[in-house]
Amino acid sequence: MQKSTSILMLLFLIGISACETFLVMELPPHEPKFVINTSLEVGKPIRVFVSKSRSVLQDNHFERVSDASVEIMVDGQISYPLYSEEVLNNGTKMLAYTTTEVEIEVGRTYEIIVSGEGMQTARGKTTVPTPVEIKSVDLRSAPRNNRYGYVDFSVIFDDSQGSDFYEITVLQRGTLETIDGIDPERFIINQLVNLEPRNSIYENDFRYRTGLLFDDGLFDGREAKMEFGGVLYADIDLEITVFLKVVTSDYFNYENSLNLQETNRGDPIAQPVQVINNIQGGFGIIKAAVTSSYTLPFNNSIE
Amino acid sequence: MVRLCLSVISLLFIYLHIYMIRIIFTLIFVLAFTVSYAQKVTLSGTVKDRENGETLIGVNIFDRIQQKVSITNNYGFYSYTRPQGEVEMVFSYVGYEPFVFKTYLEKDTTIVVQLIPSHLLKEVVVEGDRQELLQENTQMGSINVPLRQIKDMPALMGEVDVLKVLQLLPGVQSGTEGASGLYVRGGGPDQNLILLDGVPVYNATHLFGFFSVFNADALNNVELIKGGFPARYGGRLSSVIDITMKEGNMKEFHGEGSIGLIASKLTLEGPIVKDKTSFLLSGRRTYLDLLARPFIKNQSDGQDDVGYYFYDLNAKVNHIFDDNNRLYLSFYGGDDKAYSRSQYTGNFNGIETKSREEFGLGWGNVITGARWNHIFNNKLFANFAATYTNYHFRLFSEDESTSIYNGDRVDDFFKADYRSGIRDYALKADFDYIPSSAHYIRFGANHINHRFTPGVLTATERSDIFDMFGGEESYSQEYSAYAEDDIQVGDKLKLNLGLHYSGFLVDGEHYKSLQPRVAGRYLIDETSSVKGSFATMAQFIHLLTNAGLGLPTDLWVPSTGRIGPQQSWQASLGYYKSLKGGFEWSVEGYYKAMDGLIEYKDGASYLNMVENWEDKVEVGRGRSYGLEMFVQKKIGKTTGWLGYTLSRTERQFENINFNEWFPFRYDRTHDVSFTLSHHLSDKIHLSGTWVYGSGNAISIPTEIYQGETALDFGYEGQQVDYYESRNNFRMRAYHRLDLGVSFIKQKRWGERTWNISVYNAYNRMNPFYLDFARNQDTGQKSLVQYTLFPVLPSFSYGFKF
Known part of the structure; x- marks a missing residue:
């Protein structure tokens, strides 16, 4: 009896100790591919950032590529080479491929082709959309109790037929005088405004840019009235500029999917997010946009 | 009661759908009038087990002279009409001695047949007893697994599980390791209509999916239908699992039970009034919490208590009023509870504190x-049912504290309570009309009043209920009516034609669906046939599920104005043959298309309880096609089966995977199952199962690259994870061998059985889930597979008296 009890105890111990073991899995071998990132915008210089992809098992120190052959083809007819040089981006020096021979124009199709020794050629193209002018901008101040105040914006423009995608940003400029101690101080205001849409359909929690990115699903082919709010400096003369950027569908989908993936990183319960990629033979995004603007003076004060 | 009245009113509403009803009943009358009434007599009655009085479902009744076959229905009733004259009827059923009935029939006759159980049938079926074998009936994709065979299987932790046995059948796939979820021909777990005594069970799992709620000791019959659905079934796209509880022994008092590693169970049954009224009572409970409690209390100075348990209780009473009237009352109740409680009393810096924390998770049906x-007459049988089912889930956390400092008292209380569930009241009427041996007509109607609670979170601070999030309770009405006929056309051809009409009323929407069903069998010879079927199905409810584990957090939600019903059609074709020695084999091909499926959007998380579920899902479609081969031996000392499925299952959603088709998570190219049970002697039974399945498809990023958005800001480290597609990566293939041996001994008081099982006998490291991990020493990142159950021996002690 004692023997059989011992056997049963042994079986029980094996049973309970059997839980959760692990095994390292192999992934398919990784071959680096070119990563092309650029946003082609009318009136802005061409800057193409080229790097290489890495295995998911490596760290994210992305290798800058300076020796690739990069060209830009306009409307599938004429090709121009791009040269690598250090450019200044928001105070940071970055390696990019540029050219002064090509200016981005509305309606044209641009293809970026990147090739290099031992690497698969990567290419992607985009067509620059047609600009849309802002018809009017209306601002209304809300009650407040400090030197900042909430302002309601109403921006009207005409949407064209077919699927269109937009980004609205607002810039406030002005001079702020404060008295700190005895001497007055002057501050130059040159800030993008954080915007909150009135219609919840345009809300998205994962977007970290200041502007609004939206499609024309609710007003396709008609006059659009976008209402949103933002916080402006109060009781000083400001110059408000509203930028209406018409962007490509790839631009729109890339921004949304990338930001959503970023927000969910590390959440094991969340569904995976695939980021849109319009590069053949590689990764990245070629975005295009054209911007119109509307500037008006505004003093955020309550009558 | 109010709900019941609503149900009745709504049922009346159904009958206003005159147009559809007219079609259905016209069909019945057209079929009925094809019947010849010349000098026919009807033999009818019920078939029971002689030992315990249990009715026997699916008994074959063979007319040796006319060479025709009838069958008992789910209540053991049969009716067979033939010309006057000599009859020689053979009643046969697997596991019972055949009964031969000879007489001269000159008028309608009713007989109650009692079959004698036979522990071991001879290897060769009695010559001339042509049972209704696999090739005979029109039903395709239907498998009836004898309970005896289910109980013979090796068991995980000593617990025999009906759903796990069904997972071993071709066309049926399990989800992840150990889980009881069923994926039938590419469908999701919500697409299985699991019926316990005709009542839907919405969450059929215990212990986070590792065990099903069905206690095998309390069951009488298990049938799986995965294609070629007869018109009497509706409401789900992929399968019907029809489980019937035992009725309770009408002759004498009996009991059986077992004591296992994690649970014990006891079933009692017997007559209340002999041959008139019987009862069955069966209970099961796990006791890990009871065993662990003293240790936990000891470790925490009696202040902490953590535990988990599940229990279930089956009860049934049936009463025979007379030969034509019988009443069944059945009940199932089961709950899972996980809890953690702690309390603290002490004095810190002069502050006297008393606090209590409690966390709990519970679900049940x-x-x-x-x-x-x-029985209206010897040709018309009816069953009327009123049913109630309630699945509830609750997750709560409660903190309470009292602090006293310098005589000042501060009380604090916070509670968060999340609840979800589904509750149904239903009324149902089913009729079997058997006008002749060439027709078996079934018709009926059904109405369900649903209440959905799709995740309501309530938070309470002190005595104020300050917020409620998530979905609101919603009510809906579902109804259906059907008619079908099994028609014998000549000697070789048999057809099952049917129509199922259903509707769903929710939020001012009225969804309707007319579903034609056709199945046919052509006998090639006495032992083989070909069968084909076509069925359309509609399903008005959805299950929101993340991991597909059958977790209790899965939400049942109705079709709404925004999210429509699920629909499918399925076509199948197969060849069936019976061989000598009790062997049967079949090969079936199928194609199934599904529409209106829901899936969480990219980035959506079911833990986001604030957002409405409709905003978190995408609606799309799916398809599945494959070939299933099955060889089975049901009688003799050695029984078992070999099943193989070759299949592909895919999904497509507009905003997932860029609108491209992608493999379903449980798409398995190859799926093999082999089960064997051998009675070495009356005292020793051996069993084994071996399963193999291609790896599950999951989403894993394989590369990373630099993102564009942050370049504007001068930041180069933004990372994009590249997923080649949704479910782009295959886990390792799954295979496993389970072995079991039972030692049976007759005792003065009855019978005892020692069962020893080994789960995963050769210790295969099967995948449970995959994740990226970093080695703490080298810093190297790797993809790691976690395994839940390596080799897992278990034992149980069973008894019968």
């Missing part, structure tokens, strides 16, 4: 049904 069988 309550199911009740009242069914009344009525």
Whole structure:
């Protein structure tokens, strides 16, 4: 009896100790591919950032590529080479491929082709959309109790037929005088405004840019009235500029999917997010946009 | 009661759908009038087990002279009409001695047949007894697994599991390791209509999916239908799992039970009034919490208590009023509870504190049904049922504290309570009309009043209920009516033609669906046939599920104005043959298309309880096609089967995977199952199962690259994870061998059985989930597979008296 009890105890111990073991899995071998990132915008210089992809098992120190052959083809007819040089981006020096021979124009199709020794050629193209002018901008101040105040914006423009995608940003400029101690101080205001849409359909929690990115699903082919709010400096003369950027569908989908993936990183319960990629033979995004603007003076004060 | 009245009113509303009803009943009358009434007599009655009085479902009744076959229905009733004259009827059923009935029939006759159980049938079927074998009936994709065979299987932790046995059948796939979820021909777990005594069970799992709620000791019959659905079934796209509880022994008092590693169970049954009224009572409970409690209390100075348990209780009473009237009352109740409680009393810096924290997680089903069988005459049988089912889930956290400092008292209380569930009241009427041996007509109607609670979170601070999030309770009405006929056309051809009409009323929407069903069998010779079927199905409810584990957090939600019903059609074709020695084999091909499927959007998380579920899902479609081969031996000392499925299952959603088709998570190219049970002697039974399945498809990023958005800001480290597609990566293939041996001994008081099982006998490291991990020493990142159950021996002690 004692023997059989011992056997049963042994079986029980094996049973309970059997839980959760692990095994390292192999992934398919990784071959680096070119990563092309650029946003082609009318009136802005061409800057193409080229790097290489890495295995998911490596760290994210992305290798800058300076020796690739990069060209830009306009409307599938004429090709121009791009040269690598250090450019200044928001105070940071970055390696990019540029050219002064090509200016981005509305309606044209641009293809970026990147090739290099031992690497698969990567290419992607985009067509620059047609600009849309802002018809009017209306601002209304809300009650407040400090030197900042909430302002309601109403921006009207005409949407064209077919699927269109937009980004609205607002810039406030002005001079702020404060008295700190005895001497007055002057501050130059040159800030993008954080915007909150009135219609919840345009809300998205994962977007970290200041502007609004939206499609024309609710007003396709008609006059659009976008209402949103933002916080402006109060009781000083400001110059408000509203930028209406018409962007490509790839631009729109890339921004949304990338930001959503970023927000969910590390959440094991969340569904995976695939980021849109319009590069053949590689990764990245070629975005295009054209911007119109509307500037008006505004003093955020309550009558 | 109010709900019941609503149900009745809504049922009346159904009958206003005159147009559809007219079609259905016209079909019945057209079929009925094809019947010849010349000098026919009807033999009818019920078939029971002689030992315990249990009715026997699916008994074959073979007319040796006319060479025709009839069958008992789910209540053991049969009716067979033939010309006057000599008859020689053979009643046969697997596991019972055949009964031969010879007489001269000159008028309608009713006989109650009692078959004698036979522990071991001879290897060769009695010559001339042509049972209704696999090739005979029109039903495709239907498998009836004898309970005896289910109980013979090796068991995980000593617990025999009906759903796990069904997972071993071709066309049926399990989800992840150990889980009881069923994926039938590419469908999701919500697409299985699991019926316990005719009542739907919405969450059929215990212990986070590792065990099903069905206690094998309390069951009488298990049938799986995965294609070629007869018109009497509706409401789900992929399968019907029809489980019937035992009725309770009408002759004498008996009991059986077992004591296992994690649970014990006891079933008692017997007559209340002999041959008139019987009862069955069966209970099961796990006791890990009871065993662990003293240790936990000891470790925490009696202040902490953590535990988990599940229990279930089956009860049934049936009463025979007379030969034509019988009433069944059945009940199932089961709950899972996980809890953590701690309390603290002490004094810190002069502050006297008393606090209590409690966290809990619980889910369960309550199911009740009242069914009344009525035999109007020897050709018309009816069953009327009123049923109630309630699945509830609750997750709560509660903190309470009292602090006293310098005589000042501060009380604090916070509670967060999340609840979800589904509750149904239903009324149902089913009729079997058997006008001749060439027709078996079934018709009926059904109405369900649903209440959905799709995740309501309530937070309470002190005594104020300050917020409620998530979905609101919603009510809906579902109804259906059907008619079908099994028609014998000549000697070789048999057809099953049917129509199922259903509707769903929710939020001012009225969804309707007419579903034609056709199945046919052509006998090639006495032992083989070909069968084909076509069925359309509609499903008005959805299950929101993340991991597909059958977790209790899965949400049942109705079709709404925004999210429509699920629909499918399925076509199948197969060849069936019976061989000598009790062997049967079949090969079936199928194609199934599904529409209106829901899936969480990219980035959506079911833990986001604030967002409405409709905003978190995408609606799309799916398809599945494959070939299933099955060889089975049901009788003799050695029984078992070999099943193989070759299949592909895919999904497509507009905003997932860029609108491209992608493999379903449980798409398995190859799926093999082999089961064997051998009775070495009356005292020793051996069993084994071996399963193999291609790896599950999951989403894993394989590369990373630099993102564009942050370049504007001068930041170069933004990372994009590249997923080649949704479910782009295959886990390792799954295979496993389970072995079991039972030692049976007759005792003065009855019978005892020692069962020893080994789960995963050769210790295969099967995948449970995959994740990226970093080695703490080298810093190297790797993809790691976690395994839940390596080799897992278990034992149980069973008894019968």
